[in-house]
Amino acid sequence: MLEKPTWKSTLKGFLYLLPALLILIIFNIYPIIRSFLMSFYTDYDYFNDIVHEYGFDNFIAIFQDPNFITALKNTGIFVLGVVPISIFLSMGIAVLLNNKIKLAGFFRTIYFLPFVTSVVAVSIVWSWIYHSDYGLLNYFLGWFGIDPIAWLNDPNYAMPALIIMSIWKGLGFNIIIFLAGLQNIGEQYYLAAKVDGASAWKRFTNITLPLLSPTIFFVSIISIINGFKVFDEVFALFNGRPGPANSALTVVYYIYQKFYEEWQFGLASTAAFVLFIIIFIFTIIQLVIGRRFVHYN
Template sequence: MRKDVQDRRSDVQITPRTFWEPALYAAPFLLVCMTFVIWPVINVFFTSFYENYDFINNTYESIGFESFKQLFSDRYFLSSLKNTLLYVFITVPISTAFALLFASLLNQKIKAGGIFQTAYFLPLVTSSIAIGLVWKYMFNADYGVINSIMNMFGFSGLEWLRQPDDAMAALCVFGIWRALPTSIIMFMSGLQAIDTRYYIAARLDGAGSFKQFRRVTLPLLSPTLALVICTRVISASKVFNEVFVLWNSEPGPARSLYTVVFYIYESFFVNWKIGLASAAALVLFGIVFILTLVQLFVQKKLVFYK
């Protein structure tokens, strides 16, 4: 049968019609992709090397590395790099662990499972602005529900939105909660794809729930786990909405919570430093690209099942 398929493939001849007909179907997508994805990336790359760039007249004096020199001598950009990396390394593992836990619970046949699924998926279909406003009231130091709960258990409340030392904690809590729905959906799809016969065999061998999770679920779920971590790192590196909403379009209390994307936004739309914003975007692209390569390398070592 395989030989017959190969013979039929060899009989297919490429003609102008067989080439142009698929190309016409793909043309709208390719046009949109070129216009809104590929060309902006190329434009940002060149703009980052323009010195004294005039965005209105599209003119520049010379080509060089002046934007990058200004970038790495700006303490706000260096602070944004530190805050972004710290946010990524805090939120990604915690949100991934919680998402895996909730997905495992939701995958069980429990009472009122639909209610729990709706509660966990609600952030995915709710406006970021509306959610941010709710969290602002929850983080309020005077009458917020989070400080009230902490006081009930004997802990003193924090100045979540007022003090720079507490602002990163507030951002991470909000970011972890925002990341749960997508990660839960991905984990649930991976869990439901695991054949139940593996669990039956494990139970026959006397394996308990924890051993089944460690010996069966995690190895078979490792491709999904690697995908979730990869997508979460990329998403967390672009954190912006959370900062913008919680602190009324300011980068945290006393401007202490700059992130790289917020720095790009302020450089472009507020200060009109187009070259500086483009250079920062290029640096962010490089960081995300390196982190993705590292994850792909580690994934080859840790993924047990494909």
């Protein structure tokens, strides 16, 4: 493939890209542009699709809305709570599973199961686990003399409950990705490190971590983006409410409320746009950090 692109080859290339591109443009790109524009509608007749006035009113409005601020805060807490723990846990489990252990395939399946199970089913199970009177979790906590906690009804515990479930749910996917990354690290480096006198821990910090860094980087970007977009878990776990007293109100949930419940299309678009900017900034920050610490072969 040393040929230079010609008009003919470019055209042929586009032809292959067309089917996927068409779908992406219609269902992703066009709506993104429309919602971006919509966030600037200040006076809008949505029955006749006539915009009377553009402006920044929506941006001013949502930042003055205490619910939106709560949503931002909750989303931030959620990301902070889920992402680091999930990465550490899944990396740890992946390293264990990567060892030559018996039934490794069985455990891999077990850990991957939550990921393929529907969020609604998972949430039903977890709302039972979290049940304040009959829940499994409170039952275990009872062994240690801890009084029953109203996980889903106490505003102080709703967010932790959501975080725990989300970590558990996301674990499988991350483990699989980490396992793939671990299996890409050649056995010879470990043998060489052994001969060079590196203990198991030294081998982990000096070989596994640096050579796994592209995977860690990938998983952390995906996890953060997914964390900011959290919605289904909230909706399903709290039966279509954003938790008690908005304690689990996330940005996407806020968008959903504005769009489907209050028909405030402008505000919903604005919130979506703000979320997009936040995710964009975080991704840029990660790319900058990644360039310094991530080693690519």
